[in-house]
Amino acid sequence: MAYPIITISREFGSGGHSIGEKVAEALGVPFYDSKIVTDVVKASGFDADYISDKGEYLSAGSRWFSGLIPNEMYTESPQTKIFNMQCDVILKAAEKGPCVIVGRCADYVLSDNEKYRTLNVFIRADKEHRMERALERYENSNVSIEKRLQQKDKERKNYYSYYTNRTWGDINNYQLCLDSGYLGEEKCVEIIVDAAKAHDK
């Protein structure tokens, strides 16, 4: 018997990270987020802060590299190297068994191989709920919360579409899309845990 691997994509400020942590705790399975992925990847020599900054966001540089340099001269950008290392970490985590993975295109990374049974979840919320939540975390920031929300979502969207050729938040890629502002964090956790238990095979 084994639960599916749960991947969680989330809008900034939607509480998706916290929901993922609680789901992992409820099911008693490992939880992988940016920090854990970062820990493994930094062993490769990249600076931890650099990875934290670039590991889910895309700079203009990586587009430039891939778009303008002919294939035979192509040098893998640091960001693409990081992406590929993250893929390895995700695949190794999946090999070990059921877990919860937040972000990092995990839904896409695991979609190529049918042996990984996944439950792909997208967590969103309306702007008001997300701003309220983000304010609690970034109340001393000089950047407007609304701009930060827009910027982070845009970066995640670009990063996801660049590496996956899919659209971030496309309803067809998820088995569950939940509005955490409407449902509340606890209800989201409950729905995901229930769905995972129903697929305990």
Added chain:
Amino acid sequence: MAYPIITISREFGSGGHSIGEKVAEALGVPFYDSKIVTDVVKASGFDADYISDKGEYLSAGSRWFSGLIPNEMYTESPQTKIFNMQCDVILKAAEKGPCVIVGRCADYVLSDNEKYRTLNVFIRADKEHRMERALERYENSNVSIEKRLQQKDKERKNYYSYYTNRTWGDINNYQLCLDSGYLGEEKCVEIIVDAAKAHDK
């Protein structure tokens, strides 16, 4: 105390209609689908079969009318008349209190007025599950089930975007998007009923 009004949008063959019926039954609230809307609208003189055919799908005609005729010469197409009458039926249903409404852009129709508290749900499933379900219902049809699936979804998408200027299946318009193939019909019903009960205000 009152439940929110539940609107259900659904991909063809996803079981969204049946899920809606069961949710209404579980909550003890009225259920409105194409038939009930049709019954009311046909009192206006349109032929029932015509409404059934055009009430959720868009012919090339209605695009032509609205796109090429200057405003002062504009004559409302029969389809737009039907759409407007359906809107009236939906608004009158909403006035009466909590209910479940399947299709007919109800999520959009009720979004203009804050007094209607809605829980907007989208039901989808992968092609295999939808084909299996559609085959049970249309086993004697001469039309390929796969083509029928594609055609119906395309028609619903066009109809929705024409009358709402929104994208059908855009994750941002729903509080719950559920994959009925993965979750099963009963689990979908349970999740929607739970969410409605949590918003019993």
